Structure formats: C-alpha cells, structure tokens
Amino acid sequence: MPEVPTGFWVAWAGVLGLLVGSFLNVCIFRLPRNCMSVVRPRSRCPKCRTLIAWYDNLPVLSWIALGGKCRSCKAPISPRYAAVELLSGVLFAYAAWRLRALPAFDGAALFALHGLFIGALVASTFIDLEFRILPDEITLPGIAAGLAFSVAVPAVQGPPPFWPAHPHLASAAASLLGALVGGGAIYAVGVLGKLVFRKEAMGFGDVKFMAMVGSVLGWRGVLLTFVLACFLGSLFGVGKFLAVRRMGYVPFGPFLSGGALGMLLASEHVDRAIAWYMGFVRGIAG
Numbered sequence: 001m002p003e004v005p006t007g008f009w010v011a012w013a014g015v016l017g018l019l020v021g022s023f024l025n026v027c028i029f030r031l032p033r034n035c036m037s038v039v040r041p042r043s044r045c046p047k048c049r050t051l052i053a054w055y056d057n058l059p060v061l062s063w064i065a066l067g068g069k070c071r072s073c074k075a076p077i078s079p080r081y082a083a084v085e086l087l088s089g090v091l092f093a094y095a096a097w098r099l100r101a102l103p104a105f106d107g108a109a110l111f112a113l114h115g116l117f118i119g120a121l122v123a124s125t126f127i128d129l130e131f132r133i134l135p136d137e138i139t140l141p142g143i144a145a146g147l148a149f150s151v152a153v154p155a156v157q158g159p160p161p162f163w164p165a166h167p168h169l170a171s172a173a174a175s176l177l178g179a180l181v182g183g184g185a186i187y188a189v190g191v192l193g194k195l196v197f198r199k200e201a202m203g204f205g206d207v208k209f210m211a212m213v214g215s216v217l218g219w220r221g222v223l224l225t226f227v228l229a230c231f232l233g234s235l236f237g238v239g240k241f242l243a244v245r246r247m248g249y250v251p252f253g254p255f256l257s258g259g260a261l262g263m264l265l266a267s268e269h270v271d272r273a274i275a276w277y278m279g280f281v282r283g284i285a286g
Contacts, residue, residue: 006100010093013111017092018059020115021085024123028084031123031138032131047075059085084122091118094265102155109153114264116145117216121257124209128253134205139212143179146215150175157218175215182214182222183207206252213260221263224270228259 027038043052050072056062063082070077095114099107120142124134150156154167157174187207214222233255240250262270 006097009100010097013096014089014093016115017089017118018085020092020119021088021122022057022059024088024119024126025081025084027123027138028080028126028130031135032127032133045070045072045075048073059089080126084126088118088122091122091261091265098265106153106155109149110155113145113149113153113156113216117142117264118261120212121260125254125257128251132249132251134203134209134253136205136208139205139208142212143208143215146179146212147172147175150215156216174218178214178216178218178222179211180214181219182225183211185223185226186210206256209253209256213256217260217263221267224267224274225256225259225263228262228270229255232258 023038026043030036030038043057044050045052047070050070053071056066056071060082063077063079066077068077068079068082069075092115095118096111099110099114102110120138124138127138128134146156151168151172154171157171157178186209187204190203190207210222210226213225217225229252233250233252236250236255240248
C-alpha cells in the first residue's frame, strides 16, 4: 500500500481545523452567556433570528461570499468568525506538519491532544478578550484531557527522565506535576500581587487555565509559557502606551495562550532564543 503524502495529511488537518474553528465560534458566543447548549439549537442570526443555512455556514468561504453580512437582514457579521476559523485551520495544519515524522499511533494521538489544546487556547483567548473570564467548561476538561492522554500515550511528555521502565507512570507523573506547577505558580503570583499592589493580580480562572497548560506541556513547558506570556504582554503594553498614551485593562489570558502556543508549536526556537540570551548575558558579564 503506497504511503500517503505528508501534504495530504497537512491539508486534511487544515480543513479539520477550519471546521473546528466554526464550532469554536459557537463556544465563544454561547459559553460565557450561559444562554444555550453549544450543540442545540442551530445557529441563527443574532439580529433577525433567521436560521443560518448550511451553505451560509461554511468556514471562511461563507463570510467572504456574504460580504460579512447576514443574507436575510444584512446585519454585519463580525470578522472575528472568519478569523477564528482561519486561525484554527492554520494552527491545525502546522501541528500536523510538526508531527509528520512520528510513528502512526503516537502521531495520531498527539495530533488529537494538540487539536483539543489548540481549540481550548483559541476559544479561551477570544472569550477572555470580550468577557474577561476563562470558562471552567474549557479549563477543567482540558486538565482531564492532558492527564488522560499523558497516561495513555507517554510520548505526550517526551522521554521520561525518571522511571524509564514505566513510561506510562512517568508520563502521568510529569503531567500531574506540570498541572500543579502551572496552577501553583500563577496562584502564588496572584497572592503576592494582591499583597504588594492591594488588588487582584491573577484570577482563579488563570490558575485553572495554567493547570491545563501544565498538564499538556509539563512543568518546564508551563514555566516557559509564563515567561513568554510576560514578554508578549510587555511588548503589547509598551506598544499600546506609545500609541494611545494610556494602558487600561488588558486580560492576561490571550498572552498566556500565546505563550502556550509558542511552547507547543515552536519549543525548539524558544530554547535557542534562551540559549542565545544566556550566552549574550555571559558575554557581557565576562
């Protein structure tokens, strides 16, 4: 049987990501409003309440064909819908490409976990931007998924430094440690921030979110996620201040998601950047 080209799997993953992105739009709208199930009823125009036909619900293509407007009432449709779908498609395709060299079972299992993780990060980002919350409906199942996949597929956490003769146990321990380190570190930052600044620095939603990240990326990955998030937040804060001369409130969840995506999809580049920085500092100090 001839081997299926990598390009086919990457394209398939991209299409799957577009479809997942369409579902994420439903989650982003419905979960924080607690108004209805993410499964029922069918999608409607929020303005005229007309049911959206299947041909008007195709990821990205329908938004372009309709010119960003409802077919019935011509109310504008936020470009966020197409952006979420396109972003999900690109991330799914890239995740599949990164896993191309793994054995079939490990690659399929890791792609399933990475797909769930990417979906959770994308949905959490857009919900936090609009509502300033990170829903339990995403973070708690995400923690459970990270732990379960780590038990079933040791490749999730990489080669075990401890208990090499028991890879499933080692992977489960690494996932649990990552969840505890991720949630515990953010909780500690929140407590210290409240003591120093006399106001809430991190919400409990951030704690559960980082526990989810740690269950997938492990203790080292979740700590570097936080470092990346602080770096991204600083860049955004400086840019915003220079542009509008004021800061205002900015949710931290999107930067945590950005850091987690960086560690999931570009960890080797992060490692090289850290190594370069440490060498640069040593060169200056020496």
